[in-house]
Amino acid sequence: MRRKLFAANWKMNLTPTEGRALIAGIRAILDPLAARLARDRDVMVAPAFPVLAAAAQALAGSSIALGAQNMHFEEKGAFTGEVSGAMLRSFGVSYVIVGHSERRHIFGESDELVGKRAAGVAAARLAPILCVGETADERDRGDTLGVVLRQLQAGLAGIADDGAKRVVIAYEPVWAIGTGRNATPEQATIVHGAIRDALRDRFGAATANELPILYGGSVTPDNVDSLMAKPDIDGALVGGASLKADSFARIVSSGMA
Numbered sequence: 001m002r003r004k005l006f007a008a009n010w011k012m013n014l015t016p017t018e019g020r021a022l023i024a025g026i027r028a029i030l031d032p033l034a035a036r037l038a039r040d041r042d043v044m045v046a047p048a049f050p051v052l053a054a055a056a057q058a059l060a061g062s063s064i065a066l067g068a069q070n071m072h073f074e075e076k077g078a079f080t081g082e083v084s085g086a087m088l089r090s091f092g093v094s095y096v097i098v099g100h101s102e103r104r105h106i107f108g109e110s111d112e113l114v115g116k117r118a119a120g121v122a123a124a125r126l127a128p129i130l131c132v133g134e135t136a137d138e139r140d141r142g143d144t145l146g147v148v149l150r151q152l153q154a155g156l157a158g159i160a161d162d163g164a165k166r167v168v169i170a171y172e173p174v175w176a177i178g179t180g181r182n183a184t185p186e187q188a189t190i191v192h193g194a195i196r197d198a199l200r201d202r203f204g205a206a207t208a209n210e211l212p213i214l215y216g217g218s219v220t221p222d223n224v225d226s227l228m229a230k231p232d233i234d235g236a237l238v239g240g241a242s243l244k245a246d247s248f249a250r251i252v253s254s255g256m257a
């Protein structure tokens with residue numbers, strides 16, 4: 001059975017002190033459920049780089065994984081403002097978000113650059129969470145699947161076979177991020193199904209069937225259950241609602257047996 005992943009993307013929020021407090025709040029709710037959560041789902045929080053050390057300390061002894069929000073693909077060198085896989089691993093990071101729409105649209109990251117980052121993450125034996133998603137204009141033009149599948153293909157281009165099993169995809173429609181307007185379960189299902197088909201073409205059915213495809217974009221405790229009820233929606237990448245312990249914990253517990 002495919003495992004779910006519930007991931008918090010804190011974006012550029014929370015100082016180390018605030019991050020520690022939030023993790024303590026999340027753990028107070030989720031630690032007692034750890035054995036039940038472990039049956040079918042993983043949980044991750046991705047703080048900003050300067051908060052990784054405090055977050056790692058606060059997560060000690062828990063099964064909640066640590067993630068980062070970006071990573072460079074070279075091992076080291078003259079890349080001001082970037083961080084390497086080895087640096088992230090030294091904090092206990094196991095997942096790295098790449099190609100978030102804010103990286104693509106605010107910072108101009110191209111499909112090709114995102115593909116290099118994803119390949120670098122996998123080569124560093126970390127799990128890339130590759131984000132894909134269309135803008136409102138692209139959806140209105142009927143180009144949703146064209147955009148998503150183009151981003152997916154470019155994003156996975158450099159992933160070697162031994163990295164494939166660690167890949168996570170996050171479908172995050174740009175128009176749904178931070179807007180309070182989530183994709184409906186039906187809209188998301190169409191895209192997730194197309195992503196699954198493309199993953200089968202790329203990696204073969206056996207591997208593709210195990211890879212989590214997350215939905216992201218205005219996920220809340222109120223809409224998470226209807227999204228997770230769909231067969232190809234395998235968890236969530238959560239922004240705003242991950243900044244409060246009770247709402248994130250409620251999302252993580254969605255549909256729990």
Ligand code: 13P
Pocket residue numbers: 009100172176177178179180216217218219237238239240241
């Ligand atoms: P919101 O949950 O705030 O819409 O953000 C989604 C997101 O971008 C997660 O990466």
